[in-house]
Amino acid sequence: MAKRSSLSIRIVEGKNLPAKDITGSSDPYCIVKVDNEPIIRTATVWKTLCPFWGEEYQVHLPPTFHSVAFYVMDEDALSRDDVIGKVCLTRDTLATHPKGFSGWARLMEVDPDEEVQGEIHLRLEVVPGTRACRLRCSVLEARDLAPKDRNGASDPFVRVRYNGRMQETSIVKKSCYPRWNETFEFELEEGAAEALCVEAWDWDLVSRNDFLGKSLVERSQATHSRGNLGSLQLEVRLRDETVLPSGCYQPLVQLLCREVKLGTQGPGQLIPLIEETTSTECRQDVATTLLKLFLGQGLAKDFLDLLFQLELGRTSEAWEGVACLRVAGMRYLHGVLGPIIDKVFEEKKYVELDPSKVEVKDVGCSGLHRPQTEAEVLEQSAQTLRSHLGALLSALTRSVRACPAVVRATFRQLFRRVRERFPSAQDENLPFIAVTSFLCLRFISPAIMAPKLFHLRERHADARTSRTLLLLAKVRDCGRRREMPRWVLNKGPYLDCAVQNVGNMDTPASRAKEAWMEPLQPTVRQGVAQLKDFITKLVDIQEKEELDLQRTLSLQAPLVKEGPLFIHRTKGKGPLMSSSFKKLYFSLTTEALSFAKTPSSKKSTLIKLANIRAAEKVEEKSFSSSHVMQVIYTDDVGRPQTAYLQCKCVNELNQWLSALRKVSINNTGLLRSYHPGVFRGDKWSCCHQRDKTDLGCDKTRSRVTLQEWNDPLDHDLEAQLIYRHLLGVEATLREKHQQLRAGPKTGAVPTGPGEALGDPLAQLLQVLQDLREAHRASLAGSPRSEPSRLLELQT
Template sequence: MAKRSSLFIRIVEGKNLPAKDITGSSDPYCIVKIDNEAIIRTATVWKTLFPFWGEEYEVHLPPTFHCVSFYVMDEDALSRDDVIGKVSLTHSLLAEHPKGYSGWLNLTEIDPDEEVQGELHLRIEIVGSEAAKKLRCQVFDARDLARKDRNGASDPFVRVRYNGKTQETSVIKKSCYPRWNETFEFDLDESAPEKLCVVEVWDWDLVSRNDFLGKVVFNVEGLLTVQQEEGWFLLRPDKSKPPQDEGNLGALHLQVRLRDEMVLPSSHYRPLVQLLCREVKAAAQDGKAHLITLIDETTTAECRQEVAINLVKLFLGQGLAKELLDLLIKLELDKTDEPNTLFRSNSLASKSMESFLKVAGMQYLHRVLGPTVNRVFEEKRCIELDPSKVESKDVGCSSLHWTQSESDVIQQSVHLLQSYLTDLLAAIAKSVGLCPVVIRATFRQLFKRVGEHFPEEKDQNIKFIAITSFLCLRFFSPAIMSPKLFHLQEKHADARTSRALLLLAKTVQNVGNMDPVISCAKEGWMSPLQPTIQQGVAQMKQFILQLIDIEEKEELDLQRALTLPSPVVKEGPLFIHKAKSKGPLLSSSFKKLYFALTGEALTYAKTPSSKKSSFITLANIRVAEKVEEKSFGSSHVMQIVYSDEAGQAETVYLQCKCVNELNQWLSALRKVCVNNTGVLCAYHPGIFRGEKWSCCHQKDKTGLGCDKTRHGVTLREWNDPLDPDLEAHLIFRHLLGVREAMKEKYLELLTLEKGENFPLNQSEDLENADGPTLLFRVLQDLEEAHDKELSRLRDLADQEQNCLVDLQT
């Protein structure tokens, strides 16, 4: 059984932030840290005290993390960014809210004595005879200490206090990974009122006062029982002071949900997966879909999005995504008599199709929308069609010869929007060959189903609208309005660009509605675009006919293609640095190269279109981790340790442009190397320079690393490799939660079908049992297996607890 933890994070907005700039405003952004390691940076929202971000992330991480913190920063172009305040949520707090923690949280000021991180390696024991007992504390080393000095490091020493006496280690200069190997002894006084031994870590400073780095506290009475305790101990903050500015620093609206999943081996989930697949296949033959109907009927709005994406991913992995969506669409059509309401609700069918497009078509989306969205961002033109929203600053002197009126602004906006829409429609029209085969096959089936359900001449547009309701209204338009959330842009649009994108998205929606007259009538100021939208409708219809014109032979290899990894997992420009080189990372001797990560290797080229050279075979990668800022004067450098042809370890250093890109590359590398053998459990976060490591000052270049690796920390992306066991487990957990509701619904369906009340079939004749009856049996078996494994793990934990006493307060 594997325990997997994931943290869903939605940073919604802030309010009442303090002004940090002389203009009376701020330029806020958020940094998300997990155990003091920066994982996420939101976009900056300029000149506001009420920022809206609306950014969502999911982080997969080990279940041993302690805290997630949100720092609200004010970006400054000429000086160091200001810290406005922070919000911290502990692991235990999140565990108490299984449905997630949501709401407004007041920002608190940063207390230096609470900004601690890292671990201390100690052995503390009772030695000596009964008449002369001593408390011995051996201080070995520390790792990942907070960086308190300008050089990106600290000068740490350890202070041990017991029974009014204090002893200190030597100071290790410029290291966050110090090694002391020093031993201290105190006379044990069992009658002393103070029963604690406190081990503190400090940063030594020559001029100012020493900075507190954290502490570990031991209960001496407990130590008398076990005699000895050794290990890595998390450094704790000093006793926190009451917050001084509670509520005065503004507030942050967050949604955070922690999920710990205990995933069983594949064999346990195989009956569930086989049953679901059998039901979907059988429904295509006999039209009966009791099992999928039950899932559809009992899935509430609260969890519909999550269930949809889990189903889509599971059936994609089984090569049956088209069949699943076809079945859900058929169920939706059976409940729809009015064509104008088709797919307008957030049903399981609609959510599943929307999730399917994001999982299977994100690369397609980027290639179609990317050029037009980039053009809008680059031109930053004023676009406004609504006379009531034309601002005075947009009207006035345009040049020395003429004054720009309100009508001039609107006329100019019409031409610009027509130009953007024309470019976009042209890109869509040329994209038939770029669209994944599975999407084309699914749309063909959707077109056919809707046409059969609404065969009358007056409803001929409905089968086109069925496709555009997903492609345009739920896929293209949201990405145009919020390109940052779809990774089309790294930053949010400013107010002017945002308005241009919104109007462009509206025109695309109007094209998707297939009725420009009615669409423009709702907002009369859109009427100047009616001829362009009318032309766009004709182009869209022609595109859809070409899109669904897919031969059966093109689907023969569909199932195999779906299970293969994406040809390119991650790509983009990076700066490369060789470990044996000297000088700053971005000196003129270093080249900017274009890297691409595939399922087999990390490759590079001079430009995206140049011939690629194989660089590192994935099977040879041993670790991918961050590099200390002081090593190169940059906080966005990663290292890849790999084995060369002779089996010798080599290291390459790559610089990214921001913290998000750094974590995305690390995440992608860790995912594709998840099954590698010979991975490292420890690494050096510094570099080997001047015959020693810059992090821990070791002189053995090939020695064991001084920090633990973080293989388990990854970011969820739409193009992630499919994980059948996890998806099957998530579906099992959902079905278990609605099992009783499904049983009640199943009895209703049987009663309607048979015309009388029928008891739920509890027969042992499973070969002749129907889908729902089999499902309830499979869920029961899975639940028993899960409980048995959990019980075994609890017994092991209890045994360990009986052997060890937690000495930390």
């Protein structure tokens, strides 16, 4: 049994933000912190007070986290970034929204005196006395305090107040992880109701002391707003799951798999019922979860084929195919589209086809003295777009073998079902359009429009690059097309773009609505034959390949993550030693963390995964550099070692930490504490302890990870999520079962474990009952956790 918490986060947009720059605008981005730990940074949206991000994340966390905070920042090139405001959601707040918090939240002012972090370790006891009892407060240590000084640390001391008296600890210089081990005593007066107040402060020689936080016993807290700082639209959902051992889910998985197998000969009973009882708001989540579940069982193609049968002739969208592409096709998308997107970003060419929007001054000169004319700008822009479109079509036609087998098999079934449903000669293009409606309309075109949201780029495009991408995949609401059945089309805006026009197979839908888009039409018409040939080869998958597919559906790849990092090299010895970082290319596989001078060079193993004990961040002051992580491991003879690696940004740092933690989560001997500093000279830079083998002054965060598109499947979690969904609609399922039992052609149906094979709904209800009992038993057998002696510092 495992308890898992996860946060699904979507940062949508902001509005009415205050201007922080002299231009009357701002360059906003968001930082997401969980318990004051930065884990996510969105892209910067330049020169706007109403930014749109649309970025989605899923974070796996320990169940003990307290809050998640969203800071809206203004990026500055020359000075420190400005804080615009923040939104803070506590765990208790999120727990009151089972379907998730969704909507606009007003930004609150960020007061430096209220921005506290860290925990303090106290021991409180009542000591009997001759005249009266005394309250003994031992201030032991603190950890993860906010750095208030320019050196990246603080000089903390503690004030203890009770019943009108105050006492202070000594000052610990240059540490965010101080240890005091000092004890104070106060007289306990009968009837006194004052709370014990413990305050942490940063000592300053010249200026006033900085407040670090406080902890109260029996206190209350109020929050307030200071002015209008704009709003942030968020979607945040907390999900707590108790995942049972795999064997508990086998009856549910086997029952669903049997229904899918039977459904290939004709729609069964359970899958249509699940679809019917699923609300619109959670339909996509359920579809993705089911698809992942059947991917693990080798039945993804059969599942999607069953849904295609059910949805042909309906007006609803075939949304499960989109989920299939998201789950199984991202690596394929990166291989096909990545080089084209990179070229667009690197060239930064001025591209414009609309004569009313051409700005000649933006393109400079084509010769030494003569500026370009409008006609020359339009012609050059058309050539650039034709080049990008031609490169994409060429990459697609060469990518048949690179397309994942499950995606090919899915498209083959879709192609065949549409052809069976529309057999007439006038509909001969419909099977091709059905395939391209998924591949182009819902996958390639959105990725061109927003490459960051598909992990193709780290940042959003600037204005010039955005216009190029927009013209390559331009959104227009063209309504419904007679040439296609309604279920093929998206209910939202239709992409009347270069890519999708090719996918429309030279039907009227493929013809440009604006006259100024006409220069692309020859390339569109030329690409139709290429795309038809590509689709024909794509769906021509042999039966032998389908059998191989059943054995190779796991999405876990040997390569987990790769990229350039800087490795720490020490120069000299003693307290004045210096350090430098050497750039190397690192590869993380399912066996080891390796490095090489270049991506194509021979790799050398740095750390075997089985030897990793922790992967954590390093204090900025340790190397006078930010975004440094440490990997604590043991060498071949069991000696503890530490590798220090520097990343280029906070997102890359958290992605590497997440990847390292996920591949080593089942290692034996994982550390529970670590030193966020370095051992320099004769002591740790973080807590000043002189014992190099000290266990550590901060807790490790091995369970804090980010969900990535290339993560391996967690079959038990997917089964648990399906069980949770079915539990929510169990009443509806029981009503349906009663209606079936009362029908004139249906006899009495047993409700015990020995259900007849012909009543899968009764079996499903029995399986849900068994899983409910298994969860109750697991909760009854869980040991109660001891109360923590660490108190979180508050404002």
